[in-house]
Amino acid sequence: MRIIQDKINEAVSTIMAYGGHGIRNCVQCGACSAVCPGVRAGFPLLCRNLIRHLLNGELEEIIEDASSWGCQACNRCTEVCPQGVRPQEVVFAFRRYQANQLAFSTSSVTSQMNLFETGHAVYTDPTEARKKVGLPEKTPTSAFDDQAKQEIQTLINNSPMGELGLF
């Protein structure tokens, strides 16, 4: 790796513009990664390591990496960070950058589509399970409510997500 200041500046300013304001506070102590369930699950580029690569200016080099979509948004990293980096915000900023560059991981495209179509990011057909336990087959949620679904789609179409052209 070569150290190219312009690339570092671009990566930092991009992440800051997408909401990762604390990235420059990072001293690479690793406390965030120690508590991160995503790191424990084996995602290589989360928290400490994601920040390190961004601070090295490797924005484009890691754009296809799916680790950021493994963040469970538990925010434990923010709790333990001694420097006020708010690592989860950096992860989310990197996601926003990836999304705007249409560099989605397949797992995330599925959940976006689910959200658009059913109002649930994670969706499985509930009818069988509900029938078994004696509940009405249809859930009282957007999944079976056309008006709610329509409203959700209107909201998405009029948000930055709508501009991505996924739907």
Place this chain on the structure above:
Amino acid sequence: MAKVGVYVCHCGSNIAGVIDVAAVRDFAETLPDVVVARKDLFMCSDSGQEMVKQDIRDGLVDRVVVAACTPRTHEPIFRAAIEKAGLNKYLFEMANIRDQDSWVHAHDHEGATEKAKKIVASAVAKARNLEPLEDKFVPVTDAALVIGGGIGGISAALELANMGHKTYLVEKRPSIGGVMAQLDKTFPTNDCSACILTPMMVEAYNHPNIETLTYSEVDDVSGYIGNFTVKIRQKQTYVDWSRCTGCGDCASKCPSKTPDEFNMGLSDRRAAYIMFPQAVPKKAVVDIEHCLHCAGREIGTLPKINEKTGRPILAPCERACPAEAINRSVAYDPAGAIKEVEVGSIIVATGYQVMDKGWFKEMAPDSPNVITALQLERIISATGPTEGKLLRPSDKEKPHTITFVSCMGSRDEHFHTYCSRFCCMYMIKQARLIKEKYPDITINMHFIDVRSAGKGYDEYYTGARKMGINIFKGKVGGLEMLPDDRLRVLAYDMEAATGIEYESDLVVLATAVELPQDATALAQKLGLQFCGSNFFRELHPKLGPVETATEGLFLAGCCQGPKDIPDTVAQAKGAAAAAAVPLAQGKVRIEPIISEVHAETCSGCGICIPLCPYHAISMTTYADRPRAQIEMSACKGCGVCTSACPSGAIVLHGYDESQIFAQIEALTA
């Protein structure tokens, strides 16, 4: 008419990098009474000072204005220079165009240059009105006070005493020794702490020039350099120390238990106790707060008489004492006794405390097997609760895996942003001592990074790796409590970029070094200031590391900032050398920039008296009427009385009305 010389300093690029020095010089030349204006790369250099001196010797100037860095560090230098050239040194005024201009307006060159011109104009306006003033001298009490009896205080006291100065060593606990007395061994040589400290404690206690006052606290300080009056409260021990032989029989019979501070709460001590086996002085204290007043033996009451035997019924401690040092019939004053001493200089060496583990909620503080490093120090110490056997607190079993966690509360914006400086090294020491004794124990150390700057320190650290101690870079994120008081460690290996998760039997937290809470009260009594890290502020971070803003008041050891034993001893000896200066000189100079009452104008209203922060003003009788008067040696020249006097009867020399109005006029022109 005054002949003012103006000298503008580049301060290398500190000033000239922002301010157009030539333009300021040109401007100064146009000011009234300015006869010469010059500039130099460094006015404080020999050539810069010589330029000023030559102008004085040539009769060219009789008032000097230097526009430069800050009077805080450089006013004394220029005053000395003009004095050498034969001019009264108070005919000098400094224009602060670095600290108050170029440094704060680094991005506005034009604005900073305009501001510099105003500052110079103001200084010149004042200089035109300056009057010569004369220094005054007062005699000095040849004695010193050292507050705090840890290794810093002991070192400083011994140094002063060996120079021949009477020294009072005040310690709030029953024994001197401080935190060092609680340590097992010391890095990087593994010297036994007690073996090197105890002889010094004894030497200090027995030194003919040292009067050690333990179980004592400074109650009040008044006066000034050379002539401080200190009230020391000797807390009530409820034991006649002139009789106590330190046998400890009272402690063995006392039934009241309370957590032992010396063992960091890992064991109990009695209400009647001797602080630790090597205590100096080895004297017992009755901690009245935890005393049960056995047999109804309230202090100062006569005992009941046993009807059968006709003998008095005494408390166990009284009965046990073979030296008759404990007599609860004596009406002891719970407030203790006040001892007043006169000293010429004071060294503050009050030390530090480590943060409690309770602050770190993510670190399972409720687990008995999560301990602070100072607690581990007690566990491995031969005088500790387990007599040196490494047993974990929950079940008194030997741990198989020990985890060390660095930077708990240090380098953390939630607590303290500073590095506590010696935790890395003492953790490595503890790990090495344990590994040496029990090679089968797995030791995992987790650091953000290892800070081992010091003589022999890095070799000590790399030695730990060679001994088979596992060292990981990456801060521990959390601990989880498991059944049977086991702990799960959530850590991270930064070098391998992978998470680490394992079970540990004992977790040691290196909690941050901080100033104890009672230090705030002491600071108020002494007029000490705090730095950004909330330690006592030294006069200058580089050039005045032992001095404070108050003359005659010095700092040593961790109360000034975290430091290890070698650094504490070095600073303590430095502080002793500095504190000895006024004592050796026998007199101190009083700056003439102090206030004075014009008795004819004073109405005797007395408004100034309660306002004076230094208690320097009192009432006297002048021409049969009450008048305020200011004690020259107590006045610090703050000017509060001057601005408050409704009659305008108080003048602050060096800042008189004509001078200040001239400055305001120049600034608002």
